[in-house]
Amino acid sequence: MTAVPAISVPALSVENLSVEFRTRSGVVKVLEHVGFSVDKGETVALVGESGSGKSVTAFAVMGILDAAGKVTSGRAMFGGADLLALSEQDLAEQRGRELSMIFQNPRTALNPIRRVGRQIADVLVRHGGATRNDAPRAAIEMLKRVRIPDPERRAEAYPFELSGGMCQRIMIAVALACRPALLIADEPTTGLDVTTQAVIMDLIGELAAESGMATIFITHDLALAAEYCDRIVVMHAGHIVEAAPARELFGHPRHPYSAKLLAATPGETVSLESLASIPGGLPDLRRLDLPPCRYSDRCERRIDRCAEPLPQRTVGERHLVACWNPL
Amino acid sequence: MLPLLRHARYVLSENPVTGLAFGLFAMFLVAAILGPVLAPYNPMQSNAAMALKPPSAAHWFGTDQLGRDIFSRVLVATRLDLTIAFASVILAFLLGALSGVAAGYFGGWTDRIVGRLADTIMAFPLFVLAMGIVAALGNEVINIVIATAIINFPLYARVARAEANVRRDAGFVEAARLSGNGETRVLLGHILPNIMPIMMVQMSLTMGYAILNAAGLSFIGLGVRPPAAEWGIMVAEGANFIQSGEWWIALFPGLALMLAVFCFNLLGDGLRDIIDPRMRT
Amino acid sequence: MLKLLLSRLATAIPSIVGVVIVTFMLTRLLPGDPAAYFAGLAASPQAIAEIRTKLGLDKSLPEQFVAYIGDLAQGNLGNSLSTGQPVVAEIVTRLPASAELTLVALLLAVVIAIPLGVLAAVKQGTWIDHTCRIVTTAGVSLPVFFTGLLFAYVFYYLLQWAPAPTGRLDVFLSPPTHITGFYLIDSALTGNLEAFWGSLRQLALPAISMAIFSLAPLARMTRGSMLAVLGSDFIRTARASGLSPRTVIFTYAFRNAVLPVITVLGMVFSFLLGANVLVETVFSWPGIGLYAVNALITSDYAPVQGFVLTMAVLYVALNLTIDFVYGLVDPRVRLDA
DSSP states (O other), X not given: OOOOOOOXXXXXXXXXXXXXXXXXXXXXXXXXXXXXXXXXXXXXXXXXXXXXXHHHHHHHHHTOOOTTEEEEEEEEEEXXXXXXXXXXXXXXXXXXXXXXXXXXXXXXXXXXXXXXXXXXXHHHHHXXXXXXXXXXXXXXXXXHHTTOSXXXXXXXXXXXXXXXXXXXXXXXXXHHTTOOSEEEEESTTTTSOHHHHHHHHHXXXXXXXXXXXXXXXXXXXXXXXXXXOSEEXXXXXXXXXXXXXXXXXXXXXXXXXXXXXXXXXXXXXXXXXXXXOOXXXXXXXXXXXOOSSTTGGGOTTXXXXXXXOOOOEEEETTEEEOOSSOX | OHHHHHHHHHHHHHOHHHHHHHHHHHHHHHHHHHHHHHOSSOTTOOOGGGTTOOOOSSSTTOBOTTOOBHHHHHHHHHHHHHHHHHHHHHHHHHHHHXXXXXXXXXXXXXXXXXXXXXXXXHXXXXXXXXXXXXXXXOSOHHHHHHHHHHHHHHHHHHHHHHHHHHHTTOHHHHHHHHTTOOHHHIIIIIIHHHHHHHHHHHHHHHHHHHHHHHHHHHHTTOSOOTTSOOHHHHHHHXXXXXXXXXXXXXXXXXXXXXXXXXXXXXXXXXXXXXXXGGGOO | OHHHHHHHHXXXXXXXXXXXXXXXXXXXXXXXXXXXXXXXXXXXXXXXXXXXXXXXXXXXXXXXXXXHHHHHHTTOOOBOTTTOSBHHHHHHHHHHHHHHHHHHHHHHHHHHHHHHHHHHXXXXXXXXXXXXXXXXXXXXXXXXXHHHHHHIIIIIIISOXXXXXXXXXXXXXXXXXXXXSOHHXXXXXXXXXXXXXXXXXXXXXXXXXXXHHHHHHHHHHHHHHHHHHHTSHHXXXXXXXXXXXXXXXXIIIIHHHHHHXXXXXXXXXXXXXXXXHHHHHHHTOOSHHHHHHHHHHTTOHHHHHHHHHHHHHHXXXXXXXXXHHHHHXXXXXXXXX
């Protein structure tokens, strides 16, 4: 994927985002001081274990957090405005038009009793991408763009009549119908077979390149991230621990956790026997005595200084790491 | 046991209404057991001179057309109404749960027959079927119990079947089988006790319905006959006097009915929250 | 579409068979001598013997069953003891009254319960939600005959807003020209404003009593279903696409949420048809429910049997309609069938 040269104003700039969840057992600080940016035309991967807060970050930016969740600090600068400060009405204007999201489990993410063509048309009509009369035709055009064969007939189908890969294409059609500036893809290929995975990722990449759209890929699959993304941002337990260009991260991971993640990723040159698991587990985020570095409890490189608040060290070209004792 | 009690206390603290329901239930139990002893007057004693008197200090709920004290009658009626309801619920449980677990465990023809039976019963509007059954079997209280049990049978059978189905291949059932227990033994001695908590929730949830059903049947003259003291029949008697303004004859038994049903509905909800919150709608 | 209709009809056949068998058994289960019951309490042994041969009660059970089916096929439900009239004729005359009452009650319940359920779901946790819960729980705890009596007392006796609970129409008004038997429809069709208004006033209390009773399952199901749908993945997608709240709630959420509600209508009808009997008794409504209750009091068995059979067949037909409507609304069922 060719990286478009960085333009001075990033498409999305998340700064110091913190999110809390109110639960029966107390307040959980799900995200803490999360910050990263995505440039126009760039593809950034947000990677981490399950429960690291990747999806929550996306939901917070899109404003579709669960009712129990609350943004306690931070900004999400997009198109000159702070998304987190917008009213629900203004935010709804942006959603689907300037920034879109696609989800995993494409079949359940589509309205099961509404024809897929109409679901695309709904978004077009809502954001003024087409008039009510033109919308059906525009929807079929969109189906063509996502390479669905026999689009006129497929537009009349219901999600349950289509395969998982097709449903994902429909979701992409819905998300990209109004040509947004940013697409967030939350584990879009989980549950699809490997061939379809590649096809979907390629499709997203091509559509992004066509319009200079920025993309955020949320995934737990580092190999996938490496293959399709320009930059990778590594998350652990609600913190950003490292952010670097993909090649740089794979060649020289600087955070102990990133290194462990890489070592645990299956790949062509790595045998199953040599895969190492990461010791310990995610910390219990309900604890009131969480250390500033949430990885420190299970880190073998821990030093005394790790009890201090985390730094943001620049260790290379656009390579940041949050660690007192990086590799 | 202790974790269950602790959990029960948690649920009760979250939901004080359930605590209220337990309190009401206790009150009804006392009324049912000690009713005749606690009643200020003889519920069957007529007194023509005192007929149709509104509520007063002497007669808290007033008197009816035969001069009988309504408060005493409502109090004493608790025993009859609760007995009928309990009996029909237990009978429904016996018929339904046993056939249900058999159907869920053995499958095949047992399942088909029980299913067919349940479906046939459900093809009728339930109250209408109850009417037909009581009319056919005879106008006796025992037939109200039987009719109510029959119309509740499909529900119990369905729940028991589903639960037995789930447990058919469970670990403890395997173990029981391997220890040499015959199939019937496994069914009755292991599976049935295991599903008892869920069955108890069902039973308390249907108690309210059973009371309403029995009252409805006696309201139209089936089963309980005068001069017996029963809430439904008392409302029916009072209905004749509504139009002339003697409201108390029908009101108090009606309120007792409502309170009892309300109590059992809340109780059922509370028990369900304690035993298996996932069943919540 | 036709395939859907036929497949649904096929599932109704075992139900009808079961219904016929059960109603047959009910008459033969009478304690003592069935012939004595059909002959009446005051019958002489001779009359009883006559009835026995006349109704074929001396034949074997399978023979009786065949005869029973034959009778049913010819529309013969026996004769009423008290009036001497064929039960079928009396039921057909009275059916529109019950049907009108039940349908108006259902309409009322749906019109109140479904918006209430949607509101409670959308405003979950607020006082609206809690009020909805309390009202519906109270509604289902109230015995329907008690509610009816209370209403009659408060609104007729005390406030005198409602007319006397003496039937479908005030004694001084004459019924509208018979077209369907539904007074509301007939008077509307013939422009008979007086009869329309009169029938509506008489319908009000009984219909409201029945409606309150069925509010609970409908509202509860709507609320639960709506909540489940609002938390589902495709609603999240709809919101993420920026669709307007109205589109999300009504076009996307509600249409999906209404599916389980259609299914629960079957159970609601079971309640309503039962409540029908009680409400007709309270308000002296001249429908088949009151007919059956009066027959019970006089130990007149043929009408009771005819009543149970009619109600059951009606119920099977209603369930069939509900199933069919569900198939129309949910494409997943329609296209798989």
